[in-house]
Amino acid sequence: MSVPIPRSKVVDLYFMEHRAKVLDIAAFLDRHDRAAVDSNEEDFRMTALRTAIEILLDGQGDRARRIQESFSDHSTEPIEKAAMQGALGAIRKS
Amino acid sequence: MYIDPHIHMVSRTTDDYARMAQAGCVAITEPAFWAGFDRSSPAGFYDYFRQLTESEPRRAADFGIKHYAWICINPKEAEDPGFAREVMQLIPEFLDKPNVLGVGEIGLNKNSKNELAIFEEQVAIADQYNQLILIHTPHLEDKLKGTKLIMDAIKRNTNIDPGRVLIDHVEEHTAKLVLDEGFWCGMTLYPDTKCTPQRATDIIEMYGSERIWINSAGDWGCSDPLAVPKCRVEMKRRGHSRETIEKISFGNPQRFLGQCEKFTP
Numbered sequence: 001m002s003v004p005i006p007r008s009k010v011v012d013l014y015f016m017e018h019r020a021k022v023l024d025i026a027a028f029l030d031r032h033d034r035a036a037v038d039s040n041e042e043d044f045r046m047t048a049l050r051t052a053i054e055i056l057l058d059g060q061g062d063r064a065r066r067i068q069e070s071f072s073d074h075s076t077e078p079i080e081k082a083a084m085q086g087a088l089g090a091i092r093k094s
Numbered sequence: 095m096y097i098d099p100h101i102h103m104v105s106r107t108t109d110d111y112a113r114m115a116q117a118g119c120v121a122i123t124e125p126a127f128w129a130g131f132d133r134s135s136p137a138g139f140y141d142y143f144r145q146l147t148e149s150e151p152r153r154a155a156d157f158g159i160k161h162y163a164w165i166c167i168n169p170k171e172a173e174d175p176g177f178a179r180e181v182m183q184l185i186p187e188f189l190d191k192p193n194v195l196g197v198g199e200i201g202l203n204k205n206s207k208n209e210l211a212i213f214e215e216q217v218a219i220a221d222q223y224n225q226l227i228l229i230h231t232p233h234l235e236d237k238l239k240g241t242k243l244i245m246d247a248i249k250r251n252t253n254i255d256p257g258r259v260l261i262d263h264v265e266e267h268t269a270k271l272v273l274d275e276g277f278w279c280g281m282t283l284y285p286d287t288k289c290t291p292q293r294a295t296d297i298i299e300m301y302g303s304e305r306i307w308i309n310s311a312g313d314w315g316c317s318d319p320l321a322v323p324k325c326r327v328e329m330k331r332r333g334h335s336r337e338t339i340e341k342i343s344f345g346n347p348q349r350f351l352g353q354c355e356k357f358t359p
Contacts, residue, residue, distance in 0.1 A: 001299050004333030013331065014292070064293065068267035072238040073205075082173050082204035085128075087234040 048090030096343040097121045098322045100309035110319040115157035117323040121359035125164040125199035125228050130314050136180040147191040164198035164228050172212035195354045198228025202240040221252050227259045241268045269301050278350050282311040283321035291325035307346045
């Protein structure tokens with residue numbers, strides 16, 4: 001099933017919404033830069049976000065799926081024990 | 095007219111029932127889940143299961159909404175297998191209740207060995223009692239791995255027909271995996287951590303409208319009990335046909351849930 005509306009209509013419907021979202025990301029990165037440095041290493045979530053942004057701009061399709069995969073744990077065996085109940089949104093790479 | 099096939103009304107106000115009815119909701123199904131804190135005894139679960147099978151159907155009926163439920167111990171409280179097995183002993187009694195459609199939402203949370211063992215044991219209960227299964231997949235970074243572990247466990251351990259299993263909370267990276275294995279899948283419309291109405295509509299466009307539904311999973315966290323009608327509006331706005339919108343939000347849930355004869359929306 002394809003998108004039932006043409007590209008121009010996609011832009012008409014969604015441009016303003018995503019213009020705002022891009023500005024949110026830009027402002028978040030600026031806020032992060034302005035904040036006092038409290039660690040010598042970048043937080044793994046920020047590294048994951050930068051990787052996601054690279055995918056966003058690589059000119060290939062299927063961006064949403066590939067970004068989801070970039071945030072994902074690709075190990076295949078169950079872990080020994082759950083140390084927490086929540087999730088952090090990105091995988092800490094050792 | 096629509097069905098919200100996954101919403102946790104024990105966490106919502108009566109006003110939400112009123113607004114859902116006004117928006118066209120005719121039936122909901124409510125899986126047993128984590129209450130936001132760990133219960134301290136199996137008796138706590140017994141009371142919760144009574145709430146799902148006695149109290150909530152009455153509250154929903156006041157607004158002309160049919161209420162159905164699923165019974166299980168959820169994966170967030172499955173890390174202690176001894177405790178989980180005590181709760182699991184309660185399940186068969188509740189499977190006989192007139193509004194219970196099956197076992198759910200079972201699944202994985204952090205993809206641990208204990209969670210997987212308890213998941214497999216609850217799948218076995220569903221198999222033994224010939225029940226439909228509703229599956230929770232993990233959040234965020236754990237979803238892809240957990241979805242694969244869940245499907246592998248079902249295929250490895252049982253002869254359960256995948257057409258009687260719905261794997262919920264799929265997103266862009268898991269929808270096709272689930273559909274390709276013959277399971278049903280659900281997309282949860284939830285702020286920040288799951289699908290938006292726009293992305294859910296994208297997924298339907300990419301992978302089709304067969305064996306897929308939308309739900310709000312409205313609960314005690316930031317969530318929206320009107321997410322399903324909002325997604326219907328998004329699909330309409332984008333030019334999808336009335337037939338496709340009805341199929342996703344009514345026909346498909348009716349088809350899957352109707353495999354249990356108790357479901358008559």
